[in-house]
Amino acid sequence: MTDTTCDILISGGGIAGMTAAAAFGTAGFRVLCVDPAPPVIRRDDDGADMRSTAMLQPARRVLEAAGLWEHLAPHAAPLEIMRIVDAGGETPEPRLTKDFKAADISEQPFGWNFPNWLLRRELSERLNALETVDFRPGTGTHSLFTRSREARVRLSDGSAVRARLVIAADGRNSPVREAAGIGVQTSRYGQKALAFAVTHPVAHNNVSTEIHRTGGPFTLVPLPDFQGRPSSAIVWMDDGPLALERYQMPVAAFEAAMTERSCGLFGPLTLASHRTIWPIISQKSDRLSAERVALIAEAAHVVPPIGAQGLNMSLADTACLLELAQAHPETMGDRQMLDAYHTARFRDISLRVQGIDLLNRASQVSTPALRDARAAGLQALYAVAPVRKTLMQMGLGVR
Numbered sequence: 586m587t588d589t590t591c592d593i594l595i596s597g598g599g600i601a602g603m604t605a606a607a608a609f610g611t612a613g614f615r616v617l618c619v620d621p622a623p624p625v626i627r628r629d630d631d632g633a634d635m636r637s638t639a640m641l642q643p644a645r646r647v648l649e650a651a652g653l654w655e656h657l658a659p660h661a662a663p664l665e666i667m668r669i670v671d672a673g674g675e676t677p678e679p680r681l682t683k684d685f686k687a688a689d690i691s692e693q694p695f696g697w698n699f700p701n702w703l704l705r706r707e708l709s710e711r712l713n714a715l716e717t718v719d720f721r722p723g724t725g726t727h728s729l730f731t732r733s734r735e736a737r738v739r740l741s742d743g744s745a746v747r748a749r750l751v752i753a754a755d756g757r758n759s760p761v762r763e764a765a766g767i768g769v770q771t772s773r774y775g776q777k778a779l780a781f782a783v784t785h786p787v788a789h790n791n792v793s794t795e796i797h798r799t800g801g802p803f804t805l806v807p808l809p810d811f812q813g814r815p816s817s818a819i820v821w822m823d824d825g826p827l828a829l830e831r832y833q834m835p836v837a838a839f840e841a842a843m844t845e846r847s848c849g850l851f852g853p854l855t856l857a858s859h860r861t862i863w864p865i866i867s868q869k870s871d872r873l874s875a876e877r878v879a880l881i882a883e884a885a886h887v888v889p890p891i892g893a894q895g896l897n898m899s900l901a902d903t904a905c906l907l908e909l910a911q912a913h914p915e916t917m918g919d920r921q922m923l924d925a926y927h928t929a930r931f932r933d934i935s936l937r938v939q940g941i942d943l944l945n946r947a948s949q950v951s952t953p954a955l956r957d958a959r960a961a962g963l964q965a966l967y968a969v970a971p972v973r974k975t976l977m978q979m980g981l982g983v984r
C-alpha cells in the first residue's frame with residue numbers, strides 16, 4: 586500500500602471535520618479526511634442524525650468561504666427571534682416570556698437552521714467536488730507519531746500518511762487527542778437529550794422557542810415546512826432515565842407528553858421523524874494543540890445544546906486555524922502557529938464552556954424557590970437593554 590503525503594490530515598468526518606476539510610481544501614491546501622463511519626445523508630435512513638444546527642452569523646462566513654453556503658441557502662430556516670419561556674410555576678404553563686430580537690442588534694437573522702443529515706449530504710457533495718480533498722469514509726486514524734517537521738499517521742487500513750498538520754475532529758473521545766497526550770476536564774449532569782422533528786398547526790414565524798421548567802430546556806428550532814405543515818426541530822433535555830423512557834414510549838403517548846411539555850404553544854405536536862438520544866456533558870481539553878496537532882470541535886470542547894453554541898464554536902476553531910495557516914502557508918503546522926491557535930481560542934472556549942454549564946444547571950433546577958429565582962434572573966437580565974444586547978452579541982460570537 587502506498588503512503589500518502591498531504592498538507593493536512595483531518596481525523597474525523599463529522600460535520601466539523603468535513604467543514605474543516607472543505608474550508609482548507611477550498612483555500613488550496615491538500616487535505617486527507619478520514620472517518621471509520623460513512624456519513625448518513627438521507628433523512629429516513631437508519632442512523633440519520635435528527636439534530637439540527639443553527640448556524641449563527643459568523644458560521645455563515647466560514648461556510649461561504651468553503652463554497653458551501655450557496656448549496657445550503659435554499660434549505661435554510663432563518664432565526665429572527667430567540668424566545669425564552671419560563672414555565673416553572675405550579676402548572677406547566679408559560680408564566681414569563683422574553684423575546685430576544687435579531688433586529689435589535691443586526692440587519693440579519695441570528696442564524697439559519699439546518700437538519701444535520703442535510704448538512705452531511707451537502708458537505709459530502711462538496712468534498713467529492715474538491716480536487717484538493719481526499720475524503721475517505723470507512724478508514725480511521727489508528728496511531729500518531731510526530732516529529733518537529735511533520736506528523737506520521739497510521740490508518741486503520743494499514744496505510745501511512747505524512748502530514749504537516751493533523752487536525753483532530755474525531756469527537757469527544759478523540760483518539761488523536763489521546764495519542765497526543767492531552768487531558769480533558771469533564772462535567773456530567775445525569776441528563777440526556779432527545780432530538781427529533783415535529784410538525785404543528787401553529788406557524789413558528791422564524792422564532793426559536795426555549796421552554797424552561799425542570800430537568801433541562803425544551804427547545805423548538807424552526808425548520809422549513811415538512812409535507813406542507815410548519816415544522817420544527819426539538820431538543821428535549823431531561824434526567825437520563827426520564828429521557829430514555831420517552832425515547833421508548835409509543836408514539837401517541839410521546840406526542841401527548843411533548844405537547845404538554847411545550848405548554849401547547851404550537852398546538853398538538855406530531856412526531857415527524859425517528860427519535861435520537863444524546864448524553865449531555867461539558868468537557869474541555871487542557872490544551873488545543875500539541876506537536877503538529879490541533880484540536881477542534883468536540884475533540885476540544887463539548888457543551889450542552891443551549892444557545893446553539895457547540896458546532897458554532899467548532900467553526901470558529903476552523904476559521905482561526907485557517908487564518909493562521911494562510912498567513913504563513915510555508916510554515917503551516919509549526920509550533921509558532923499552533924501556540925498562536927491555542928492562545929487565540931482557549932479563553933473564548935473556556936468562557937463559553939463555563940457559561941453554558943451555568944445556564945444548564947439553572948435549567949435543571951426543580952424546587953419552586955430555585956425556579957422562581959431563575960425566572961427573576963431572566964427578568965432582571967432582560968430588563969436592561971444594553972445587557973440584553975451584549976448577551977445577544979456574545980451568544981452570536983461577535984463580541
Ligand SMILES: Cc1cc2nc3c(=O)[nH]c(=O)nc-3n(C[C@H](O)[C@H](O)[C@H](O)COP(=O)(O)OP(=O)(O)OC[C@H]3O[C@@H](n4cnc5c(N)ncnc54)[C@H](O)[C@@H]3O)c2cc1C
Nearest residue numbers: 597599601638639725726755756882883890893895896897
Ligand atoms: C442534541 C444536540 C443538539 C445540538 N444542537 C446544536 C446547534 O443547534 N448548534 C450547534 O452549533 N451545535 C449543536 N450541537 C452540538 C453539535 O452537534 C456538535 O458540536 C457537533 O455535532 C460535534 O461535531 P464533531 O464533528 O466534533 O463530533 P462528531 O459528530 O462526534 O464527529 C466525530 C467523528 O469522528 C469520527 N471518529 C471517531 N474515531 C475516529 C478515528 N479513529 N479516526 C477518524 N475518525 C474518527 C467519528 O466516527 C465521528 O464521525 C448539538 C448537540 C446535541 C447533543
